[in-house]
Amino acid sequence: MIETRGLRFRYPAGGDLAFADLAVPQGGRLVLRGPSGAGKSTWLALAAGLLTPGAGSIAVAGQPLQALRPAERDRWRGRHLGFLPQKLHLSDALTVQENLALPFYAAGLPVDRAAIARVLDALGVAPLAGRRPQHLSGGQAQRVALARAVLLSPRVLLADEPTASLDDAAADAALRVLDESASRCGATLAVATHDRRVLQAFPGAVVHEIGPGSAVASAAAP
Numbered sequence: 001m002i003e004t005r006g007l008r009f010r011y012p013a014g015g016d017l018a019f020a021d022l023a024v025p026q027g028g029r030l031v032l033r034g035p036s037g038a039g040k041s042t043w044l045a046l047a048a049g050l051l052t053p054g055a056g057s058i059a060v061a062g063q064p065l066q067a068l069r070p071a072e073r074d075r076w077r078g079r080h081l082g083f084l085p086q087k088l089h090l091s092d093a094l095t096v097q098e099n100l101a102l103p104f105y106a107a108g109l110p111v112d113r114a115a116i117a118r119v120l121d122a123l124g125v126a127p128l129a130g131r132r133p134q135h136l137s138g139g140q141a142q143r144v145a146l147a148r149a150v151l152l153s154p155r156v157l158l159a160d161e162p163t164a165s166l167d168d169a170a171a172d173a174a175l176r177v178l179d180e181s182a183s184r185c186g187a188t189l190a191v192a193t194h195d196r197r198v199l200q201a202f203p204g205a206v207v208h209e210i211g212p213g214s215a216v217a218s219a220a221a222p
């Protein structure tokens, strides 16, 4: 589940973002829509525990994030959350396969090379396992980052524009991997997107509009 109440956030240099309350049951699908700059990526970063709200509360997979100290939140994220951010943060110093070993190290688990091979294959990028990310196309790199997000069967999967650089066939594969991964582990899946293909892929999703009337930008501090 993901449940928010009275959630607000303000960047040091920016206006106040206030988000409408929402509740998605565990295992549900959430699509976040809204104009560019409305706050979709910020909402995902709050749900990932990467940003701390200025006010309000957010509970993810039964865990109120405000109850965790920063180090506990990092551990919780490493074990229970899969995140595909807009900026992919793949390391060019490592091969694709080595990048995909990192979530296992971070969670203190043995590296499951068969699982890495399976997910790369499902996304159509298995032949790229030995390459470094700087030698991948944007869409290939996006699929590698998606593989990293789903590898540890997280309880919650967050994806920021997961189909942005993908043609229809690659977008289909990516959405299938997100959907199947979430279904397999009963995870809640939240996707921020402008892409109609995502809504078509998740017909039962809760659709949450972020923008005028739902997320309110104002100059007031929380």
Ligand SMILES: Nc1ncnc2c1ncn2[C@@H]1O[C@H](COP(=O)(O)OP(=O)(O)OP(=O)(O)O)[C@@H](O)[C@H]1O
Pocket (backbone or CB within 6 Å): 011, 012, 013, 014, 034, 035, 036, 037, 038, 039, 040, 041, 042, 043
């Ligand atoms: N690091 C930052 N510092 C200051 N302001 C920021 C920062 N990141 C985002 N913002 C501002 O916060 C608001 C929300 O940004 P956010 O990236 O969450 O929107 P978005 O809906 O995801 O946009 P897009 O669809 O273009 O990705 C915008 O006005 C943006 O300019």
